[in-house]
Amino acid sequence: MSGLYGLVRPLVFGLDPEVAHGLTLKALPLWPVPRGEDDPILRTTLAGMDLPNPIGLAAGFDKDVSVPDAMLRLGFGFVECGSVTPRPQAGNPEPRLFRLVEVQAVINRMGFNNAGMDVAVPRLRARMGKPGVVGINLGANKDSQDRTGDYVAGIAAAGGMASYVTVNISSPNTPGLRALQDGAALADLIARVMAARPRGCGPVFVKVAPDLERQDFGTIARAAIDGGVAGLIVSNTTLSRDGLRSGQAGEAGGMSGAPLAGLAMAALESFRSATGGALPLVAAGGIGSGAEALARIRAGASAVQLYSALVYEGPGLVVRIKAELAHALRAAGFASVTDAVGR
Secondary structure, eight states, X not given: OOHHHHXXXXXXXXXXXXXXXXXXXXXXXXXXXXXXXXXXXXXXXXXTEEESSSEEEOTTSSTTSSSHHHHHHTTXXXXXXXXXXXXXXXXXXSOOEEEEGGGTEEEEOOOSOBOOHHHHHHHHHHTXXXXXXXXXXXXXXXXXXOHHHHHHHHHHHHTTTSSEEEEEOOXXXXXXXXXXXXXXXXXXXXXXXXXXXXXXXXXXXXXXXXXXXXXXXHHHHHHHHHHTOSEEEEOOOBOOOTTOOOTTTXXXXXXXXXXXXXXXXXXXXXXXXXXXXXXXXEEESSOOSHHHHHHHHHTTEEEEEESHHHHHHOTTHHHHHHHHHHHHHHHTTOSSHHHHTTO
């Protein structure tokens, strides 16, 4: 971790995780901005979007589009805000966020807590025309009678103002949400969402869970390809606790961080096989180094996302991962990120 974060981390970890996160959002404008341009070898594209590097910020960090430009200044190649639901939502009761320090993991059962579209949309509109790729991750309200209708409303409201849109049907913290990954339900959802895209809407991604049965990979891949989505984000948090050694392993919710790496990689490989390379894939889950980023890229990811590793390593992690990835690409004989995808 960076020297500055090493100094403040004991103070941060002395706070409740959710309180610490709120203070982090407020402190970001004060954090030193890295100098210099990205290594040219890192420049790449994702579903037609030009990225200075393939390291993205996963959804969950900036739920209400509060600090996307601050995160871009830290060095991310793209930033995904949300999840945002049509109506404001308090989320699940606290405590609902837990650090598993001994294994560098996080368990959350936040429940799509956010201020709703009425807050997110004006913020997206205000930054239109600014440089940088900023996507919006859409969720459904817990008490909605038509979950698919919530995604339709979300893309209609925000789709024309974000660089891209992610349909998040894989959070484990909204009861019944993952049922939308099932074949007929997913095909219907994709058809309705794609039909509701406003003028100027960017690429549409679907974010999937790592907790899938073998037959699910082909079903989801076919629905995504036939429905015309731009790609898949693989994957969300896991309900699995296999082999997890932590006193908080029994907390309910989705687990992210280092222990998710193997399961997320397996899901990525399965989706690469199921799609035959026909869809761009974004890898997420347990990524905390340039070596791990390259491993996901070689397994078929066009870009990667991280979040939980920032909790343990701090903002300087972004610069370190980019340097490690650039070195690893050259050491492996690749001329670019694109050259390494699926190889």
